Amino acid sequence: MSNVTMKVNGKPVSGEVEGRTLLSSFLREGLEMTGTHIGCDTSQCGACVVHVNGQAVKSCTMFALEAEGAEVTTIEGMANPDGSLSVLQQAFQDHHGLQCGFCTPGMVMSAAALLQDNPKPTEAEVRDYLEGNLCRCTGYHNIVKAIMAASGQDVAVAAE
Amino acid sequence: MPKDGGIGASSKRREDVRFLTGQGNYTDDINIHGQAHAVFVRSQVAHGTLNGVDTADAAAMPGVLRVFTGADFEGVGSIPCGWQVTDRFGEVMQEPGHPVLAQGKVRHVGDPIAVVVAETYEQARDAAEAVVPDITDLPAVVDMKAALAEGAPKVHDDLTSNLCYDWGFVEDNRDAVDAAIRGAHHVTTLELVNQRLVANPMEPRVAIGDYAPGTGDSTLYTTSQNPHVIRLLMGAFVLGIPEHKLRVVAPDVGGGFGTKIFHYAEEAFCTFAAKALKRAVKWTSTRSEAFMSDAHGRDHVTKIELALDEQGQFLALRTDTHANMGAYLSTFAPSVPTWLHGTLMAGNYKTPLIYVNVKAVFTNTVPVDAYRGAGRPEATFQLERVIDKAAREMGIDPVDLRRRNFITEFPYATPVAVEYDTGDYNATLDKLLEIADVAGFSAREAESKARGKLRGLGLNCYIEACGIAPSNLVGQLGARAGLYESATVRVNATGGLVVMTGSHSHGQGHETSFPQVISEMIGIPEDMIEIVHGDTANAPMGMGTYGSRSLAVGGSAMVRATEKIIAKAKKIAAHLMEAAEGDIELKDGQFSVAGTDKSVAWGDVTLAAYVPHNYPLEDIEPGLEETAFYDPANFTYPSGAYACEVEVDPDTGKVTIERFAAADDFGNVVNPMIVDGQVHGGLAQGIGQALLEGCSYDSDGQLISGSYMDYAMPRADDVPFYSVDHSCQTPCTHNPLGVKGCGEAGAIGSPPAVVNAVVDALQRAGHSDITHIDMPLTPARVWSAMNG
Ligand code: FES
Ligand code: FES
Numbered sequence: 001m002s003n004v005t006m007k008v009n010g011k012p013v014s015g016e017v018e019g020r021t022l023l024s025s026f027l028r029e030g031l032e033m034t035g036t037h038i039g040c041d042t043s044q045c046g047a048c049v050v051h052v053n054g055q056a057v058k059s060c061t062m063f064a065l066e067a068e069g070a071e072v073t074t075i076e077g078m079a080n081p082d083g084s085l086s087v088l089q090q091a092f093q094d095h096h097g098l099q100c101g102f103c104t105p106g107m108v109m110s111a112a113a114l115l116q117d118n119p120k121p122t123e124a125e126v127r128d129y130l131e132g133n134l135c136r137c138t139g140y141h142n143i144v145k146a147i148m149a150a151s152g153q154d155v156a157v158a159a160e
Numbered sequence: 161m162p163k164d165g166g167i168g169a170s171s172k173r174r175e176d177v178r179f180l181t182g183q184g185n186y187t188d189d190i191n192i193h194g195q196a197h198a199v200f201v202r203s204q205v206a207h208g209t210l211n212g213v214d215t216a217d218a219a220a221m222p223g224v225l226r227v228f229t230g231a232d233f234e235g236v237g238s239i240p241c242g243w244q245v246t247d248r249f250g251e252v253m254q255e256p257g258h259p260v261l262a263q264g265k266v267r268h269v270g271d272p273i274a275v276v277v278a279e280t281y282e283q284a285r286d287a288a289e290a291v292v293p294d295i296t297d298l299p300a301v302v303d304m305k306a307a308l309a310e311g312a313p314k315v316h317d318d319l320t321s322n323l324c325y326d327w328g329f330v331e332d333n334r335d336a337v338d339a340a341i342r343g344a345h346h347v348t349t350l351e352l353v354n355q356r357l358v359a360n361p362m363e364p365r366v367a368i369g370d371y372a373p374g375t376g377d378s379t380l381y382t383t384s385q386n387p388h389v390i391r392l393l394m395g396a397f398v399l400g401i402p403e404h405k406l407r408v409v410a411p412d413v414g415g416g417f418g419t420k421i422f423h424y425a426e427e428a429f430c431t432f433a434a435k436a437l438k439r440a441v442k443w444t445s446t447r448s449e450a451f452m453s454d455a456h457g458r459d460h461v462t463k464i465e466l467a468l469d470e471q472g473q474f475l476a477l478r479t480d481t482h483a484n485m486g487a488y489l490s491t492f493a494p495s496v497p498t499w500l501h502g503t504l505m506a507g508n509y510k511t512p513l514i515y516v517n518v519k520a521v522f523t524n525t526v527p528v529d530a531y532r533g534a535g536r537p538e539a540t541f542q543l544e545r546v547i548d549k550a551a552r553e554m555g556i557d558p559v560d561l562r563r564r565n566f567i568t569e570f571p572y573a574t575p576v577a578v579e580y581d582t583g584d585y586n587a588t589l590d591k592l593l594e595i596a597d598v599a600g601f602s603a604r605e606a607e608s609k610a611r612g613k614l615r616g617l618g619l620n621c622y623i624e625a626c627g628i629a630p631s632n633l634v635g636q637l638g639a640r641a642g643l644y645e646s647a648t649v650r651v652n653a654t655g656g657l658v659v660m661t662g663s664h665s666h667g668q669g670h671e672t673s674f675p676q677v678i679s680e681m682i683g684i685p686e687d688m689i690e691i692v693h694g695d696t697a698n699a700p701m702g703m704g705t706y707g708s709r710s711l712a713v714g715g716s717a718m719v720r721a722t723e724k725i726i727a728k729a730k731k732i733a734a735h736l737m738e739a740a741e742g743d744i745e746l747k748d749g750q751f752s753v754a755g756t757d758k759s760v761a762w763g764d765v766t767l768a769a770y771v772p773h774n775y776p777l778e779d780i781e782p783g784l785e786e787t788a789f790y791d792p793a794n795f796t797y798p799s800g801a802y803a804c805e806v807e808v809d810p811d812t813g814k815v816t817i818e819r820f821a822a823a824d825d826f827g828n829v830v831n832p833m834i835v836d837g838q839v840h841g842g843l844a845q846g847i848g849q850a851l852l853e854g855c856s857y858d859s860d861g862q863l864i865s866g867s868y869m870d871y872a873m874p875r876a877d878d879v880p881f882y883s884v885d886h887s888c889q890t891p892c893t894h895n896p897l898g899v900k901g902c903g904e905a906g907a908i909g910s911p912p913a914v915v916n917a918v919v920d921a922l923q924r925a926g927h928s929d930i931t932h933i934d935m936p937l938t939p940a941r942v943w944s945a946m947n948g
Contacts, residue, residue, distance in 0.1 A: 039362045040447035046869035075182035093176040096837045100667030101179025101705020102362040102414030119211035126642030130876035137667045140876040
């Protein structure tokens with residue numbers, strides 16, 4: 001067991017982990033922050049995406065110890081400071097971009113990273129960027145719409 | 161004008177806020193104080209004699225509390241099957257036992273052999289690797305026809321063969337159908353495979369058993385679409401725990417699609433082990449485990465024949481299907497290829513004679529059961545493919561051929577024992593031609609051609625049967641359950657109310673749409689209404705959510721309970737206003753006396769019910785809470801027409817979906833936004849089946865597609881924006897809301913549209929010999945078809 005220390009959503013945290021403990025497990029079990037989900041064991045579904053030092057990362061592909069000293073942001077840290085939904089989260093609600101909600105944390109974290117790098121993505125760029133995020137419920141239509149809307153683009157035209 | 165509340169409004173989903181902020185409460189998010197962790201040891205071979213299990217090393221490892229094997233479950237019941245099919249000859253199906261942990265034999269890769277329970281998950285996982293099963297390999301049966309051959313290895317030694325049943329429907333039509341086909345002007349024949357799929361809800365299954373030694377109460381937290389059904393099946397048939405000592409909770413559930421209907425061994429194990437160890441026991445499936453332990457879907461091999469006269473009128477239809485049951489009978493498996501498939505073979509058409517033969521077969525594979533659509537996609541696929549093929553063979557436009565045979569008068573009794581109440585198939589088809597811009601296809605085809613791509617257009621219709629019912633009929637058909645739903649409406653003193661429903665929401669948005677209905681009925685804001693579901697401690701009973709039944713059946717139960725509430729509230733209002741009960745009207749949350757200006761508010765009446773100072777105590781009880789059970793008179797019959805446009809790359813065989821349009825008739829619609837979303841999701845699953853997904857086994861029964869590395873799930877860039885419409889509405893005539901159900905339509909209607917489109921593209925490019933390609937239409941399959 002080793003000690004690991006990092007900042008999660010701006011708050012310093014630490015815990016005892018094994019060398020093999022994944023960042024996803026540390027967040028869920030160690031810190032009891034269950035917003036980050038685990039949907040697979042082969043790093044394909046993207047339910048576990050968080051930001052590590054500003055980059056979107058599948059937290060199941062990273063050991064907790066590798067995040068030593070890092071700034072980690074999870075879905076629990078995405079709302080506005082007053083607790084209201086951020087523009088991106090609000091767009092997911094407005095456009096019905098989620099159904100069961102299980103893929104949603106990863107989708108929001110991936111989409112946030114996309115919009116940071118590419119504030120006005122095309123539909124094709126959004127679809128391409130989401131290739132590491134599986135959703136079984138929405139057929140992606142409303143997720144793509146929500147992300148386009150959050151980027152301030154006219155979704156009515158996009159959906160034609 | 162879009163409404164801003166009530167029935168017909170696209171109310172935003174209230175559940176989204178918790179899901180968007182990481183505050184959902186899924187089963188794996190639950191941790192019970194002192195819980196231990198379970199890891200399953202599963203068979204790595206498809207078929208073998210289990211001589212014994214060496215658990216000594218594992219039991220001695222750090223943190224291990226106990227290692228369980230089949231021997232621990234000898235006095236425990238078998239995992240039950242909920243449907244008994246009777247075969248063509250009047251005999252009941254062969255029904256094998258299904259132990260919680262393997263006893264004597266292993267029968268598929270993934271069959272659970274032992275379970276390690278330890279203090280931590282890591283300790284349990286490490287120790288599981290030290291469990292050594294002693295297995296003598298036996299030859300496996302994987303292919304259904306080989307499984308039925310004389311002398312084939314038997315999956316269950318105590319059964320006479322691998323044949324579960326040989327079902328004929330309608331058996332009395334068998335000879336007449338045969339004669340009609342032999343005498344027909346034209347017969348189109350098609351052999352096809354409806355491949356095995358894995359449902360893959362994004363949330364893997366989880367079970368947590370808990371036990372209170374002080375009271376003897378057991379609790380199971382589980383990823384289920386129907387917690388009451390699990391309580392009944394597991395309590396009564398497996399573990400012998402009466403309902404009043406067993407609570408089953410299914411909190412937020414991350415998608416189901418059918419595969420979370422069934423009662424699984426892991427649920428019984430965790431409940432059993434919690435009692436044995438006197439502490440909570442938690443199991444969380446890995447995705448790899450899910451591939452070999454969640455019930456799979458589809459897996460039909462079919463030959464269909466359609467007989468037509470010179471004018472293209474359908475004369476008779478015969479279908480011959482082998483349906484894979486896998487190694488054991490999952491909860492509703494026997495009903496899927498029979499009553500959920502055979503009864504739909506009329507489709508939207510007036511075919512006078514139909515005969516359906518289904519042989520259900522045991523193989524050394526994961527059990528197969530209902531997956532989104534369950535039987536109806538299989539029926540629709542073969543019917544709509546054979547019609548397309550017939551149209552080509554006879555030189556009739558496929559749209560025209562369908563129209564010539566449409567059922568146009570309702571109610572309509574089909575030759576396969578169901579009665580459609582309403583529908584307008586020409587209307588949905590007309591709407592489809594409009595939203596798909598079929599008129600503009602030629603221009604788009606030319607544009608594709610200019611880029612060296614082959615464009616094709618495929619259309620089809622579908623009908624489905626939802627809200628399977630009524631209970632007394634399904635009982636005759638072999639269901640070992642009733643198919644009603646219940647709801648309790650509890651009005652609080654200050655006027656807010658809670659609905660405890662037996663329906664379960666795992667993505668469908670009931671917490672938002674159900675209040676819209678009550679808001680419309682009473683005239684109070686939606687946010688005064690809360691939906692509680694997923695806990696046997698709340699709703700009186702629940703058959704749960706599957707088969708697109710929640711609003712049609714669960715919603716109807718809620719309406720009936722609310723009607724009782726309103727009736728009682730009117731009595732109270734009449735007393736408060738000293739008026740006759742018959743003169744009381746309720747509108748916008750106000751009770752008034754007809755023809756006067758007297759009124760009392762909803763909240764005044766609810767308060768009076770709980771503070772009954774001025775109250776007719778001699779006539780009615782205080783309080784305002786009502787329960788209703790609703791058992792539908794018939795199925796509902798959503799229908800529609802779908803169109804797909806594809807481009808095929810002639811160099812690689814890669815198919816891309818360029819456009820997809822769906823025109824559905826769901827009857828009345830409560831929340832159009834949610835309905836659109838349900839269709840979108842179904843379309844992606846249908847497109848996934850048509851182009852990408854396929855669960856495959858090698859000839860030894862090894863599961864080849866055991867993870868997302870080799871099971872191709874549809875991704876965002878595999879699908880287009882869809883064009884969906886549900887403005888054609890012929891309300892259901894027998895439920896109070898006039899709703900039909902929308903959850904499965906997309907997955908039922910879309911696979912034939914995609915395959916029809918690809919065949920069309922290839923035919924337009926001169927490949928007149930290509931009349932069918934089996935799903936999934938991977939580049940390799942399409943390229944091979946084109947290149948002989
Ligand atoms: S859990 Fe990390 S990609 Fe699936
Ligand atoms: S909303 Fe259920 S998996 Fe995406």
